[in-house]
Amino acid sequence: MNEKINVSILIIGAGPAGTAAALGAKEAGEDSILIIDRDTRAGGILNQCIHDGFGLMRYKRALSGPEYAQLDIDSCHKKNIPILTDTYVHTIIKGDDHFTIKAIATGRLYSIKAKAVILAMGCRERTAGAISLPGSRPAGIYTAGTAQRLLNMQNTLVGRSCVIVGSGDIGLIMARRMTLEGAKVQAVTELQSYPGGLDRNIRQCLDDFDIPLYLETGIVSVHGNDRVCGITIAPLRSDRTLDMKNSQYITCDTILLSVGLIPENELSRSLDIAIDPITQGPIVTGDLMTSCPGVFACGNVLQVHDIVDLVSEEAKRAGRTAVSFVSGAYADTKELFSIYAGEKIRYCVPQVITPSSTTTLSLRVTEPITDATISITNDATLIKKRRYSFTQPSEMIQIEISVPENLVGSLEVNCE
Numbered sequence: 490m491n492e493k494i495n496v497s498i499l500i501i502g503a504g505p506a507g508t509a510a511a512l513g514a515k516e517a518g519e520d521s522i523l524i525i526d527r528d529t530r531a532g533g534i535l536n537q538c539i540h541d542g543f544g545l546m547r548y549k550r551a552l553s554g555p556e557y558a559q560l561d562i563d564s565c566h567k568k569n570i571p572i573l574t575d576t577y578v579h580t581i582i583k584g585d586d587h588f589t590i591k592a593i594a595t596g597r598l599y600s601i602k603a604k605a606v607i608l609a610m611g612c613r614e615r616t617a618g619a620i621s622l623p624g625s626r627p628a629g630i631y632t633a634g635t636a637q638r639l640l641n642m643q644n645t646l647v648g649r650s651c652v653i654v655g656s657g658d659i660g661l662i663m664a665r666r667m668t669l670e671g672a673k674v675q676a677v678t679e680l681q682s683y684p685g686g687l688d689r690n691i692r693q694c695l696d697d698f699d700i701p702l703y704l705e706t707g708i709v710s711v712h713g714n715d716r717v718c719g720i721t722i723a724p725l726r727s728d729r730t731l732d733m734k735n736s737q738y739i740t741c742d743t744i745l746l747s748v749g750l751i752p753e754n755e756l757s758r759s760l761d762i763a764i765d766p767i768t769q770g771p772i773v774t775g776d777l778m779t780s781c782p783g784v785f786a787c788g789n790v791l792q793v794h795d796i797v798d799l800v801s802e803e804a805k806r807a808g809r810t811a812v813s814f815v816s817g818a819y820a821d822t823k824e825l826f827s828i829y830a831g832e833k834i835r836y837c838v839p840q841v842i843t844p845s846s847t848t849t850l851s852l853r854v855t856e857p858i859t860d861a862t863i864s865i866t867n868d869a870t871l872i873k874k875r876r877y878s879f880t881q882p883s884e885m886i887q888i889e890i891s892v893p894e895n896l897v898g899s900l901e902v903n904c905e
C-alpha cells in the first residue's frame with residue numbers, strides 16, 4: 490500500500506538525538522513533525538545500554554540507557570509528536586522547495602514531503618573486516634555492541650572466556666558486563682599508548698574487576714576453525730611493528746571488538762552532503778545545517794559522542810534551527826567562515842561558522858595532554874582560551890564562543 494504524508498520537519502532516527510530534535514522543534518513552535526525509525530521501538534542504541542551513568546549532566550542523577558531514552562519518548566508522546574517505528578528510510582530526494590523521502594514498512598511504502606530533514610541516524614560499529622583483523626574467521630567474533638544487544642536484550646551470553654580488542658567505551662562496559670554474567674575476561678588490548686574510553690569506565694569496568702589492559706599491543710592472529718580457540722597478541726615496538734619475541738597466546742572462546750564507531754551517513758552521501766573525512770559526519774554550520782540547505786544533522790551521525798546528555802543538547806539545537814529554516818526566518822545568505830583544527834586538535838564541529846553568532850564548538854585532542862591550553866584565534870587575535878589540568882582524545886571538549894561580527898579570515902583551534 491502506498492501512503493503519502495506531508496510534514497514540515499521529518500526526523501530520521503528515534504534515538505536520543507531524534508527525540509530531542511523533535512522536542513526542540515516543538516518548543517520552537519512547530520507542530521508538523523514526524524520521527525521515523527527502522528527499529529521496532531524508539532530509543533536507539535540506549536535500549537541495549539542497561540547500565541547506569543546516563544543523564545548525570547541533564548538530570549543530575551544516574552539513569553540507565555532505557556530510562557534516559559524513555560523520558561524524551563514520553564515527552565514526545567505527551568506533545569503529540571508521532572514516532573513511526575519499523576520503518577526504514579531508504580531515499581531522500583531534494584526538490585526545489587521540499588524534500589521527498591521514501592520509506593518502507595511491512596506492506597507499506599511511504600512517500601513523505603518535508604520542508605526540512607533532520608538526520609539523527611546514529612552510528613554503527615567497525616567490524617573485523619573493517620580493521621583487517623588477522624587470522625581465521627570462526628564463530629565467536631562479535632562487535633562489543635552486538636554482544637551487548639544479545640546479552641541485554643536477548644538474554645544470550647556470547648561466550649565464557651573472552652578477549653576484548655580495543656578499549657573503546659562499549660568494550661569497557663562489556664568487560665564488566667561479561668564478568669558480572671560469569672564469563673572470564675582475559676584481557677583488553679589497545680594499539681595506542683592510552684585507553685580509547687573514558688577514565689571513569691577504566692576505573693569502574695576494568696580496575697574494579699582486575700581485568701588487565703594491555704596498551705600498545707597488537708593482534709598477531711585469531712585462532713580457531715569452527716569456534717575461536719585463542720588469540721595471539723604482541724606488544725608494539727617504537728616503530729609500531731609487532732615485537733614477536735614477546736608475543737603471547739591467550740586461550741579464549743570469544744573475541745569482542747571495540748574499535749570505533751562509524752556515523753551512518755549513506756543517506757547523507759546520497760544527497761551529496763559534504764562529509765568531514767575525520768569525523769565521518771556531515772560538515773555543518775554553527776546552526777547544525779549541512780551543506781544541503783534544509784538538512785540538519787545531530788547526535789552520533791554528526792560526530793561520535795561519549796556522553797548522551799551532549800547528544801540531546803545538540804539535537805535540541807538542530808530542532809530549533811530547523812524550525813527557523815521552515816518558517817523562513819533563517820538567513821541562508823549569511824557569510825560562512827571556516828574553523829580549522831590546528832596543533833594537537835583532531836577535529837572541530839562545526840567546521841563553518843557565521844559572524845556575530847554564538848557557537849558551541851565540539852572538539853577532541855589528538856593525544857593525552859597534561860596542563861593543556863586550548864586557544865581559538867582569528868589570525869593573531871585571541872577569541873577564547875581554556876585551560877585543562879588533563880585532557881585526552883576519549884573526552885569531547887565543548888567551548889562556547891562568540892564569533893566577532895567583523896570577522897575576517899578563518900578561526901583556528903590549537904592546543905599546547
Ligand SMILES: Cc1cc2nc3c(=O)[nH]c(=O)nc-3n(C[C@H](O)[C@H](O)[C@H](O)COP(=O)(O)OP(=O)(O)OC[C@H]3O[C@@H](n4cnc5c(N)ncnc54)[C@H](O)[C@@H]3O)c2cc1C
Pocket residue numbers: 501502503504505506507525526527528532533534535538543576577578579609610611612613614633634635637658659662750753756787788789790794795796797800
Ligand atoms: C553499540 C553502542 C553502545 C553504546 N553504549 C553507550 C554507553 O554505554 N554509554 C554511553 O554514554 N553511550 C553509549 N553509546 C553512545 C550512544 O550511542 C550515544 O550517546 C547516543 O545513543 C547517540 O544517539 P543517537 O540518537 O545519535 O543515535 P542512536 O541511539 O544510535 O539512534 C539512531 C537511530 O536511528 C535509526 N536509524 C538509522 N538509520 C535509519 C534509517 N535509514 N531509517 C530509519 N531509522 C534509522 C536507528 O534505528 C536508531 O534507532 C553507545 C553506542 C553504540 C553504537
